[in-house]
Amino acid sequence: MFNFQYYNPVRIVFGKGAIKELSALVDKSSKVLLLYGGGSIKKNGVYDQIIEALQGVRLAEFSGIEPNPQYSTCMQAVELAKQERIDFLLAAGGGSVLDAVKFIAAAIKFPGKEPWDILSKGAKVSSAVPLGSVLTLPATGSEMNTNAVISRQETGQKLAMSSRYVYPVFSILDPETTYSLPERQVANGIVDAFVHVMEQYMTYDVNAPLQDRFAESILMTLVEQGHNVMKNPNDYETRANIMWAATMALNGLIAVGVPQDWTTHMIGHELTALFGIDHARTLAIVMPAVWQHQRAVKGPKLAQYARRVWGVQTKNDEQAIDAAISKTKKFFAGLNVPVRLSDEKLTPEQCRPAAEQLGKRNVSLGEHGAITAKEVMEILELAR
Ligand code: NZQ
Ligand code: ZN
Secondary structure (H helix, E strand, O other), X not given: OOOOOOOOOOEEEEOOOHHHHHHHHOOOOOEEEEEEOOOHHHHOOHHHHHHHHOOOOEEEEEOOOOOXXXXXXXXXXXXXXXXXXXXXXXXXXXXXXXXXXXXXXXXHHOOOOOOXXXXXXOOOOOOOOOEEEEEOOOOOOHHHOOEEEEEEHHHOEEEXXXXXXXXXXXXXXXXXXXXXXXXXXXXXXXXHHHHHXXXXXXXXXXXXXXXXXXXXXXXXXXXXXXXXXXXXOXXXXXXXXXXXXXXXXXXXXXXXXXXXXXXXXXXXXXXXXHHOOOHHHHHHHHHHHHXXXXXXXXXXXXXXXXXXXXXXXXXXXXXXXXXXXXXXXXXXXXXXXXXXXXXXXXXXXXXXXXXXXXXXXXXXXOOOOOEOHHHHHHHHHHOO
């Protein structure tokens, strides 16, 4: 196992009716900016619950944060927050709203001219406005991690930042807020969380059996509860289990002391930037191809996954690896999520700019840093 430090200060407030707790979580003397997306929180009652809980608190609002949040939108919110002398940001929505609010929190305090530098040049974040969240879409883990992913349409970029200053002070997770999700978003969330686990697990063995088994338990839970939610979308326990599994998939716990490989996400982000494909759907297309391409490197772990998560019995490793790939694709397809480029009516050739973009940034992906733009193109070929 590698050396590590683990620190996660996010207070999780989980369960039915948890939004009420806002009144105790938010400092009454602060001026709060409530930020949300295209209006789902107004339709499903989340907005009303927040307003009710924050009675007596000075409140301003910013709406219209789009899926795959845009830099220009975030910068409008930065302006408003400065004008209104906001001292606490409250995000209500899915990963896009949470990510936008994390970036806004850092951008308000950014001493440089252009906060985009945080994303494009890794400019240092040394403070941020404190923020909290009310999560309505289990998927990204943004509610309990340091990451944010922001897009810039003008340049076709989608880039990530990470800073401990943007950990939410608290995140409220009420599984009942997820009943209103369209089936497509439920499926996307399960796939995204599943792939997050994989990016921290599907590498090589470092004798970290606890991290492996944590990861496998999240995967098995997502498979089981994923089937359940499709059959019985109004079951509270199922919704609750999915929500907690998605948070645990990317709050840093399963990543401690082990190698990681974020190749699938890095390629996926480029496909979203190019074609606007939902984040999770890019992952479902790319990951099986990454495994096929890297099967020699990831072989032992792929076979372990096939045996432990899918109960594959064969003693032959090559057969187990094939089963790992085919069972995963079948699971995604069963959630009506595409598993190859042709499902999105795309060819590898059309995706070449994705490989070129990564090439321009001189990336070396994979747990051994061996995946460059050339290998990315080979992976896209395999995802045909
Ligand atoms: O905008 P509103 O009206 O709220 O509608 C949203 C949006 O249209 C809707 N929605 C959310 N909760 C709902 C709901 N509709 C009905 N009922 C509810 N309860 O769902 C749509 C999609 O929302 P979005 O926030 O975009 O989805 P998701 O949570 O999947 O977030 C995706 C973004 O997160 C980034 C992705 O790249 C993408 O930009 N990621 C963030 C990560 C992180 N911070 O750690 C890691 C991930 O790998 C990912 O990259
Ligand atoms: Zn993701």
